[in-house]
Amino acid sequence: MSREDFTVTPWHVEGNIDYNKLIEQFGTERISEQILDRLEKITGDIHFMLKRGIFFSHRDLNKILDTHEQNNEFFVYTGRGPSGNTHIGHLIPWVLTKWIQDKFHTNVYFQLSDDEKFFANKDITLDMVSRFTYENIIDFIALGFKPHNTKIIINTKNIGNLYPTTCQIAKKINLSNIKAVFGFTNDTNIGMIFYTALQSAPCFIENKPVLIPLGIDQDPHFRITRDVAPKIGKIKPAIIHGMMMPSLMGVNNKMSTSKKNSVIYTTDSPSTVKNKINKYAFSGGQSDIKLHRKKGGDPKIDISYQYLRMFFEPNDSKLKRIHDDYTSGRLLTGELKSIAIEKINNFLEIHQQRRKEAVKYMKEYILQ
Numbered sequence: 401m402s403r404e405d406f407t408v409t410p411w412h413v414e415g416n417i418d419y420n421k422l423i424e425q426f427g428t429e430r431i432s433e434q435i436l437d438r439l440e441k442i443t444g445d446i447h448f449m450l451k452r453g454i455f456f457s458h459r460d461l462n463k464i465l466d467t468h469e470q471n472n473e474f475f476v477y478t479g480r481g482p483s484g485n486t487h488i489g490h491l492i493p494w495v496l497t498k499w500i501q502d503k504f505h506t507n508v509y510f511q512l513s514d515d516e517k518f519f520a521n522k523d524i525t526l527d528m529v530s531r532f533t534y535e536n537i538i539d540f541i542a543l544g545f546k547p548h549n550t551k552i553i554i555n556t557k558n559i560g561n562l563y564p565t566t567c568q569i570a571k572k573i574n575l576s577n578i579k580a581v582f583g584f585t586n587d588t589n590i591g592m593i594f595y596t597a598l599q600s601a602p603c604f605i606e607n608k609p610v611l612i613p614l615g616i617d618q619d620p621h622f623r624i625t626r627d628v629a630p631k632i633g634k635i636k637p638a639i640i641h642g643m644m645m646p647s648l649m650g651v652n653n654k655m656s657t658s659k660k661n662s663v664i665y666t667t668d669s670p671s672t673v674k675n676k677i678n679k680y681a682f683s684g685g686q687s688d689i690k691l692h693r694k695k696g697g698d699p700k701i702d703i704s705y706q707y708l709r710m711f712f713e714p715n716d717s718k719l720k721r722i723h724d725d726y727t728s729g730r731l732l733t734g735e736l737k738s739i740a741i742e743k744i745n746n747f748l749e750i751h752q753q754r755r756k757e758a759v760k761y762m763k764e765y766i767l768q
């Protein structure tokens with residue numbers, strides 16, 4: 401694979417993702433200044449992840465805003481495939497989901513695709529996915545969702561709620577569609593082939609338009625859903641796409657549950673975070689202090705800076721100061737890493753406290 405090549409599918413993300421190319425390849429729309437203005441007029445402010453272009457692309461977001469302005473309701477749907485513990489990249493779409501819920505007073509549905517992860521990974525058992533399902537749900541609840549307007553769907557448990565709609569959808573998808581979108585072959589198990597119908601089903605759980613915040617890797621499923629929707633008399637789901645948080649190893653690697661030392665988990669202790677950032681976080685700094693003071697560092701490829709930009713430093717002027725000091729050489733790599741460690745640990749301290757609370761109320765969220 402050359403430096404310019406990249407792959408983005410729901411099961412495989414690799415390379416230096418060119419998000420502009422991805423907009424073309426996937427046929428989505430960039431989140432324009434006009435849409436951001438429109439959002440700001442409605443909500444009174446713009447979440448920093450939207451302002452900074454961490455959420456950069458969409459499908460039919462304008463229609464969702466039309467719905468709202470016509471005093472009609474929409475709902476929000478997102479999810480997680482429980483293949484491991486939650487890492488900080490997963491929180492990106494969930495935090496935006498919470499913001500949308502608060503601003504638009506919507507219901508939220510959160511799907512745990514335990515079936516998908518069992519089908520997709522030959523080394524994973526149903527017992528393992530069920531343990532991770534529980535862990536991932538706790539992280540989601542800990543972000544502040546409330547049971548009166550948030551429902552959690554666990555595919556293997558709630559299949560009865562999903563199955564009639566899943567059948568309607570499955571009947572409209574043929575094998576060649578699935579092969580064309582996902583590149584499946586004759587070796588692919590039939591669970592995987594059927595699965596898109598299950599990820600599509602919650603789009604129609606309420607008879608209202610839906611908005612789905614997600615990482616762009618999940619878009620291919622909903623391209624299929626959008627083709628099917630009019631064929632079964634439903635509204636096409638609208639989507640808002642986020643960038644993929646890179647792993648500690650560098651901006652060419654997606655953070656992924658399966659690569660332990662390249663990931664920060666929501667359950668990591670302060671010393672683990674410190675160790676991981678200091679030891680593994682790719683630095684955009686120069687090889688020695690003298691050179692760094694002279695030439696400065698490159699925030700674009702510096703993982704500590706990128707984590708601050710994507711998630712941990714919501715304050716724009718503070719972020720700008722870090723950026724400028726690093727670029728000018730005033731701020732050293734070690735100092736930038738210390739800022740990132742402190743910010744991540746402050747966030748995780750509160751999050752881990754909320755996780756302990758969340759365990760007590762979990763049952764109230766599960767769809768009955």
Ligand code: TYM
Nearest residue numbers: 478479480481489490493511513614615618643644645655
């Ligand atoms: P999963 O478990 O791979 O990821 C959960 C959500 O997190 C996003 N994501 C990331 N975002 C930023 N940086 C990363 N490094 C990163 N890694 C993952 C994903 O895009 C996703 O939004 N099949 C889905 C589960 C699912 C779902 C849904 C997702 C079921 N229904 C509806 C979105 C919307 C999955 O395996 O996601």
